[in-house]
Amino acid sequence: MEYGLKLSKEDREEQIDPSLYRSLVGSLMYLTNTRPDIMFTVSKISRFMEEPTKTHWEAGKRILRYIKGTLDYGIVYTEGNRKLVGFSDSDYAGNLDESKSTSGYVFHLGSGVISWQSKKQKAIALSSTEAEYIALSLAGCQAIWIKGILDELKVVTTNQQYA
Template sequence: MNDLDAISYYLGIEVRQGKKALTLGQSTYASKLLERSGMAKCKAWVTLMEERLKLTKVSTAAKVDATLYQSIIGSLRYLVYTRPDIAFVVGYVSHFMEDSREDHWAAVKRLLRYVKGTVDQGIVFPKTDRSRLQLTVFSDVDMAGHIDGQRSTSGVLIFLESAPISWLSAYR
């Protein structure tokens, strides 16, 4: 059996192991995605999507290339593994893969501009004492907020982090 050293790259995910943290990222993958979508030289954006954006499946805007739209959305879905900050918007624009229109593509381009500005971001797992971990869960739901079918959208955010000693002592 051979020792292959520490992992540094796995299935398109870059793994950086430091003394204080383990970092997972996909900056190379994100850059290739931007090139493939024609957005490599675009202006970076600081927000994921327009505030209060409401897209619908019954849009009257011009159709866009369905194959390109679906390919980019699929790639963004893979990018979500190390970029949970884009998960909501990727899920939202995924609803329109069947019949994608210009307004849907504009939302995807805005997301890609955000990715351009945050290409080096990823997930950081700080090294901690495992006996002091705290699980925190947040959830939210948009009741019947979907324009086309009055469906609800929900989301969950889960943190597993080092707990302060004073917090632990209060609940033991």
């Protein structure tokens, strides 16, 4: 997604065919199953499926151009390192329409990503610190769940890290 681009439902631009836009977003959502790198931007553009404008369409096309240039990217799993590593982040008040932030996390087990999510926060954060705490809480819950699953499957992990 273009740096600094703020999308809004209140755009006063030319509207486009909603069914075509929904088709694009649906295809991109399907692709996020193997491409966690586009999760955040697809989550952002999926919020405008009722009345998409030309700006929303251009953001979707930009994702397609990114995918075309990174066809060799994907998730690769290899044997060996079983280190569980997690990352979390948020964008403070990134939603212009509701002033809500977006949380995101990703967890790697060794060489490949095993869990990721990008989601609009339910509460309105009053500061960037609060938005980060909400994101960390979401990631922490997922880390505990992943650790429980790995313990149940008797997968031995080494040196867990959460950032």
